Amino acid sequence: MRKLFRAILLLFVIFAISPTSEAASPKYIFYFIGDGMGFGHVQTTEYFCRFGQNAETPDSLIFLTFPVSSSLQTYSANNLMTCSSAAGTALACGTKTNNTFLGVGPEGEHLTSIAEQLRDKGMKIGIITTVAPDDATPGAFYAHQPSRKLFYQIGKDAAESNFDFIGGAGLREPNNKNNPSDINLFTYFADKGYTLCRGIDGYEQSGKNADKILLLQADSSKTSSLGYTMDQEENSLTLPFMTKAAIGHLSKNAKKGFFLMAEGGLIDHAAHINDAGCMVQEILSFNESLKAAYEFYKKHPKETLIIVTADHETGGLALGTVDGNNMQHLDYINYQKISKDKLAKIIKNILKENKKNSWNEMKEFLKKNFGLWDKIPVNTGEEGDLMKYFQVTFLSKTGIETQTLYAHTDQFTEAVFKLINKKAGIGWTTFSHTGNPVPFYAIGVGAENFSKPMNNKDIPAILRKLSGIK
Structure with missing residues (x-):
């Protein structure tokens, strides 16, 4: 009898410690995408936090x-250098496609995203971004179009997605420019049961009891982005606010859980113009959004999965400069008050209005907004270079513009930021995307399945396996 008891006890212990044949399925999935966020971007921001802030x-x-x-x-x-729509499609659908394609395969075939599949399983779905909801990365989770530039059609796909929470800057083409008789997208969203909320105040007034939400920024004229964190006015719509709002909305009556994709889209924009200070602030805002998800995870640790990655790397960022200066001064980032984009717009307005602007006036402006001379040392030769580009931009007006994906920048602005990057010890190799790998981080239910180097198309495949989707 004692031997039989020991045998039964041994079998019990074996089954108790053996892994189950089926992995646990996360009930709540957070999918954070830092657009353009490479290893260099992450490390620079982390070092700023630890040593420069x-x-x-x-x-x-x-x-x-x-x-x-x-x-x-x-x-x-x-x-080899992906665009955001192809990378977004791989991250959302699990299939490699051609650059500019969105939610369709290389032959134009319809692809189904992990968000659409989880919706069909009864989970609530949220898609939020700091750029337009009809942009490439958010669009990859619900749109199926041969070009990422078909904004009206992408917006229509969003309304037809039946997702529960969609948030971002604005709809870039609410009316079909190729067929003006087509229905207005705001009307279409309303017909599909969405409540339009504009800005934080709009959400507070009409969003909390809505069934499905389309949350856009208050200024309807600014549709492309929420604006860089360092340039935003008080009470502006932000990714941290949208994340908290989406969690609150999606978690109500979420018997089968929810899926939330949150994109820091302006990390990429800042990297395209090689604005390190602006890029750091965008990642810090992205990090604040993640903190909201992490607080939710701590309350539901056995039901929640958080994954963090990027669609591609932008700018070829690294700590280091090309002139042999090995010193980093990330504390200099603290003195930047406006983005490179805003400086370029200020200069463009000065030129447009033909205002007289002396070197001494510009020097005081740079002291106030970037800390040059005042906080950041500038030697005689460096000041001479700035004066040279000041002259060709403002006096002779023979300067050549630099064109990047999202901006046109004058030579003086380029010279200012070349100096700031040099002083901080930050190097860039391009104004475009690179083929560099991007980082990936995970915590929660099933996180161990992502522990080896992967291809971006692997992420939806793993999520499908974890969620029991064949």
């Missing part, structure tokens, strides 16, 4: 504490 209690990036970290390859079906 003027704060009594330096912060750190929450996702660097996650137990799983890895990397993703990002190439598209037809190019």
Whole structure:
């Protein structure tokens, strides 16, 4: 009898400690995408937090504490340097496609995203971004179009998605320019049961009891982005606010859970113009959004999965300069008050209005908004270079503009930021995307499945397996 008891006890112990044949399925999935956010972007921001931030209690990036970290390859079906739509499609649908394609395969075939599949399983779905909801990355989760520039059709796909929470800057083409008789997109969203909320006040007034929400920024004329964090006015719509609002909305009566994709789209925009200070602030805002998700995870640790990655790397960012200066001064980032984009717009307005602007006036402006001379040392030769480009931009007006994906920049602005990057010890190799791998981080239910180097198309495949989707 005693031998039989021992045998039964042994079998019980074996079954108790053996892994189950089926992995647990996360009930709540957070999918954070830092557009353009490479390893250099993350490390620069982390070092700024730890060694450069003027704060009594330096912060750190929450996702660097996650137990799983890895990397993703990002190439598209037809190019080693992917665009956001091809990368977004791989991250959303699990299939490599051609650059500019969105939610369709290389032959134009309809693809189904993980968000659409989880919706069909009864989960609530949220898609939020700091750029337009009809942009490439958010669009990859609900749109099926041969070009990322078909904004009206992408917006129509969004309204037809039946997703529960869609948030971002604005709809870039609410009326079909190719067929003006087509229904207005705002009318179409309303017909599909969406409540339009504009800005934080609009959400507070009419969003909390709505069934499905379309949350856009208050200024309807600004449709492309929410604006850089450092340029935003008080009470502007932000990714941290949208994340908290989406969690609150999606978690109500979420018997089968929810899926939330949150994109820091302006990390990419800042990297395209090689604005390191602006890029750091965008990642810090992205990090604040992640903190909201992490607080939710701590309340539901056995039901929640958080993954963090990027669609591609932008700018070829690294700590280091090309002139042999090995010193980094990330504390100089503290003195930047406006983005490179805003400086270029200010200069453009000065030129347009033909205002007289002396070098001494510009020097005071640079002291106030970037800390040059005042906080950041500028030698005689460096000042001479700035004066040279000041002259060709403002006096002879023979300067040549630099064109990047989202901006046109005058030579003087380029010279200012070349100097600032040099002083901070930050190097860039391009104004475009690169083929570099991007980081990946995870915590929660099933996170261990992402622990090896991967391809971006692997992420939806793993999520499908975890969620029991064949």
